[in-house]
Amino acid sequence: MAPTAGKGALPNDTDSMDLVSQTRSLRRKVTFWRRAAWMILGAAAVFLIVFWNRGETRRRECRASLQHYLELAQSAKLATQRADLIELHWNQFEPPTVGLSPMHFDLIVRNWGTLPKAGERIPLAICRDRHITTLSIGRHLLYATEKGLAITWLDEEAAQEYVEDARKDNRTH
Numbered sequence: 503m504a505p506t507a508g509k510g511a512l513p514n515d516t517d518s519m520d521l522v523s524q525t526r527s528l529r530r531k532v533t534f535w536r537r538a539a540w541m542i543l544g545a546a547a548v549f550l551i552v553f554w555n556r557g558e559t560r561r562r563e564c565r566a567s568l569q570h571y572l573e574l575a576q577s578a579k580l581a582t583q584r585a586d587l588i589e590l591h592w593n594q595f596e597p598p599t600v601g602l603s604p605m606h607f608d609l610i611v612r613n614w615g616t617l618p619k620a621g622e623r624i625p626l627a628i629c630r631d632r633h634i635t636t637l638s639i640g641r642h643l644l645y646a647t648e649k650g651l652a653i654t655w656l657d658e659e660a661a662q663e664y665v666e667d668a669r670k671d672n673r674t675h
């Protein structure tokens with residue numbers, strides 16, 4: 503026999519059960535969305551760290567590569583070569599084991615033959631593509647001083663002048 507006792511009290515019980523289960527389901531939803539929000543925040547943090555790390559690694563590799571090409575340029579006496587051969591020769595430099603190709607750097611060829619005066623900085627090459635890290639966006643610049651070749655990091659705004667110089671230079675060589 504199916505139990506029939508307490509059947510009259512059933513509607514009230516169902517109402518309060520509904521309320522309890524609604525509250526429970528609401529609480530579950532809140533917990534779910536709270537967890538989801540933390541997971542999204544966590545994922546965003548991981549993404550930012552990975553992004554920063556990749557940008558930083560590439561920026562470091564770029565600087566090391568430019569240092570490597572700077573040394574090759576000095577030993578090959580690149581500055582004394584014919585202007586139309588400088589970029590050709592540069593692009594054929596052997597890249598470092600880990601690092602960027604010589605093509606990553608855009609040369610300002612017409613400046614290579616200029617002898618810097620005391621205190622003067624003559625721009626010679628700049629990154630063809632900017633480097634994006636979470637803290638800064640910019641490029642490396644290779645320049646000549648009276649004492650020799652050197653490298654500096656410029657933020658994107660300061661780099662624009664040299665990027666433009668290198669582009670103009672490409673049209674004449």
Ligand SMILES: [Zn+2]
Pocket residue numbers: 564565606629630631633641642
């Ligand atoms: Zn670079």
